[in-house]
Amino acid sequence: MTWEVAVAGTLHSDDVTTPAGRRDVLGGSAVYFPLAAARYAPVHINGIVGSDTAAEYRRILANPNIDLDGMVVSDTPTFRWHAVHDFERWVTSHESAEPGADPEWQPLLTDASRRAQVFFVGSMDPSLQRAVIDQSGATLIGADSMTVFIDDRRDEVRSVVERVDVLFLNAAELEALTGSSGWREAAAGLCGAGRLRAVVVKRGPAGAACVTAAGIVELPAAPVAEVVDPTGAGDALAGGFLGYLAHLERADAAIFAAALAEGVQCAAGAIAAFGTRGLLGTGAV
Secondary structure, three states: OOOOEEEEOOOEEEEEEEOOEEEEEEEOHHHHHHHHHOOOOOEEEEEEEEOOOHHHHHHHOOOOOEEEEEEEEEOOOOOEEEEEEEOOOOEEEEEEEEOOOHHHOOOOOOHHHHHOOEEEEOOOOHHHHHHHHOOOOOOEEEEEOOHHHHHHOHHHHHHHHOOOOEEEEEHHHHHHHHOOOOHHHHHHHHOOOOOOOEEEEEOHHHOEEEEEOOEEEEEOOOOOOOOOOOOOHHHHHHHHHHHHHHHHOOOOHHHHHHHHHHHHHHHHHHHOOOOOHHHHOOOOO
């Protein structure tokens, strides 16, 4: 019997501009992650949306492997994110946001989510991350973070890191968190902190790596016809990685390389279209 997966994260309305154009799409870590993970295992979602987008989210996430009991619907509009992606430096050259319903979310997992053997915590306030991690009975926990939290609340982020098994960060985030000048050294230095066993390094067009105490596995990015929108690629990678482990009912380091390969493929789906269309197989429009 396949392990079950839970995610606590964000559901956001995104105004995204890339060299391929500009689109209004729905996304967030609690959308990209489960769409990828549900290819392998049942997924329980925990997060908040506004009533303005709830019906569309239900349509996007209409999958027999996805449970929406933890999707809270507020009368306040959904969080709105505006971003311009720079494909030369592979960063966002401009970002702004309206918080909408996000501050109303209470970090309370559903009963099914508490029982899930695998748990992923998307990037959010580290105090919320700690609160949901403490409710989970998962044997395998993964987490993400962002530079804004690492720069302003590094000690709190480190506290989260010590509570998880697999950390998903990019090179800049790793270097900011550890003070190391190279991502390999930074990731290796974190392994063994608390229960942390692996660091998955998101490297954009260079692919991804999985660092453990035993060594480093590096994989190139999976080829796509065109990179349309990199939003959500990291969450899709995490969904593929953890979903594959759930499918095999394994959490040992010997299978991490294969899980990384699955994650890289899921990330390729995410970047091939605006929003969730690539993961849903509905094209790049």
